[in-house]
Amino acid sequence: MPRILITGGAGFIGSHAALHFARHGWDVRVLDNLSRGQLLHKVDPNARHNWDRLGSEAQVGAEVPIPGSLPLEQKPIERILGDIRDRDTVNEAVRDVDVVLHAAAQTAVTTSTVDPATDFETNALGTFRVLNAIRESGRKPAFLYCSTNKVYGERVNAVPLEERESRWTFAGPHARGIPEEFGVDLCEHTPYGCSKLTGDLYVQDFGHLYGLKVGVFRMSCIYGTQQFGLEDQGWVAWFVIAALRGAPLTIFGDGKQVRDVLWVDDLVRAYEAFIERGPQVGVFNMGGGSEFTLSLRELLAQLEARLGRKIPVAQAGWRPSDQKVYVSNIDHARSTLGWRPEVSPKQGVDRLFDWVEQNPSLFAHIG
Numbered sequence: 214m215p216r217i218l219i220t221g222g223a224g225f226i227g228s229h230a231a232l233h234f235a236r237h238g239w240d241v242r243v244l245d246n247l248s249r250g251q252l253l254h255k256v257d258p259n260a261r262h263n264w265d266r267l268g269s270e271a272q273v274g275a276e277v278p279i280p281g282s283l284p285l286e287q288k289p290i291e292r293i294l295g296d297i298r299d300r301d302t303v304n305e306a307v308r309d310v311d312v313v314l315h316a317a318a319q320t321a322v323t324t325s326t327v328d329p330a331t332d333f334e335t336n337a338l339g340t341f342r343v344l345n346a347i348r349e350s351g352r353k354p355a356f357l358y359c360s361t362n363k364v365y366g367e368r369v370n371a372v373p374l375e376e377r378e379s380r381w382t383f384a385g386p387h388a389r390g391i392p393e394e395f396g397v398d399l400c401e402h403t404p405y406g407c408s409k410l411t412g413d414l415y416v417q418d419f420g421h422l423y424g425l426k427v428g429v430f431r432m433s434c435i436y437g438t439q440q441f442g443l444e445d446q447g448w449v450a451w452f453v454i455a456a457l458r459g460a461p462l463t464i465f466g467d468g469k470q471v472r473d474v475l476w477v478d479d480l481v482r483a484y485e486a487f488i489e490r491g492p493q494v495g496v497f498n499m500g501g502g503s504e505f506t507l508s509l510r511e512l513l514a515q516l517e518a519r520l521g522r523k524i525p526v527a528q529a530g531w532r533p534s535d536q537k538v539y540v541s542n543i544d545h546a547r548s549t550l551g552w553r554p555e556v557s558p559k560q561g562v563d564r565l566f567d568w569v570e571q572n573p574s575l576f577a578h579i580g
């Protein structure tokens with residue numbers, strides 16, 4: 214059976230991917246240093262939740278059945294507690310694998326602006342360490358990189374917009390979203406955008422230079438269960454959690470800001486499609502695309518309908534790097550990978566709401 218290493222396996226995306234591949238018969242190894250809370254400068258009572266889940270729930274079965282999945286039996290997931298910046302740890306973890314999914318990162322734009330050094334070391338240097346270990350291993354495993362739409366920086370804000378009743382939308386040539394050819398130059402990015410773009414370019418370059426199979430996934434908003442969203446990162450989950458827990462919620466700007474949103478299982482299917490039939494070097498804008506978008510106001514309306522009450526929300530001004538609209542053009546992923554997202558924002562938000570509602574102990578510290 215093929216073997217996959219998933220860095221950031223205790224995180225939201227990494228843990229979903231680990232369980233998915235394990236349930237499909239892969240040998241799965243995860244590497245994580247459980248630093249999410251520390252990186253985001255937040256107390257994180259759930260730091261071990263996804264990590265522990267890989268060791269236990271993995272044996273029991275999927276909470277949401279995966280379409281076309283095999284019977285829920287798999288080998289135990291191997292868990293390595295370690296740091297992607299540590300050369301020996303990474304070399305050892307990479308040595309005998311066929312695929313590496315690199316999801317470990319400092320993930321918040323906001324904390325990257327107050328601690329750019331840790332952001333750089335984790336995202337740029339950490340990614341380099343993993344890539345270089347692959348090069349040195351001689352085994353040439355395929356490499357999938359969790360990049361971000363933030364590589365396009367402030368240029369996105371120059372795209373013409375149209376204002377509608379509950380949302381902003383892209384107008385003109387970008388009505389289907391931002392394509393992979395969109396420029397990255399002559400604009401601000403934030404340190405997070407820079408460190409992720411550094412990794413993004415290194416991954417592509419190592420693909421070309423050393424003949425590695427590499428897939429760069431420039432992801433927009435990914436959401437799902439097991440996501441411990443915060444005001445600074447993971448906004449859909451944060452709004453669901455805060456609404457259910459009665460925690461204070463703030464809308465920055467007019468609430469009409471729009472993102473394309475991708476249910477995490479749909480993302481993992483895209484990773485799988487790349488491994489099976491992706492090109493040698495691929496760059497994919499990855500999100501729900503123009504059909505699966507959501508504004509903050511629309512999310513609030515759906516949550517209020519489920520709760521049967523108004524949700525009190527404070528208003529604040531736009532923050533410096535806020536984007537009114539980001540929508541990924543996913544045509545390249547659709548045509549190259551034969552993939553498309555399946556879970557609509559309505560279905561996904563309902564599933565997320567159910568998960569938060571059914572697991573109050575995970576959120577007892579909020580509200």
Ligand SMILES: NC(=O)c1ccc[n+]([C@@H]2O[C@H](COP(=O)([O-])OP(=O)(O)OC[C@H]3O[C@@H](n4cnc5c(N)ncnc54)[C@H](O)[C@@H]3O)[C@@H](O)[C@H]2O)c1
Pocket residue numbers: 220221222223224225226227244245246247248249252295296297298315316317318319320335339359360361362431432433434435436447
């Ligand atoms: N969630 C999204 O909407 C989204 C959007 C765009 C890009 N991404 C990218 O996807 C990846 C996964 O995001 P996520 O939402 O699952 O984040 P997450 O914070 O839930 O997971 C990241 C994991 O990386 C681990 N980690 C951090 N530094 C590490 C280090 N030095 N060594 C080992 N492990 C380390 C953390 O402990 C955490 O478990 C990240 O690379 C992120 O930049 C996510």
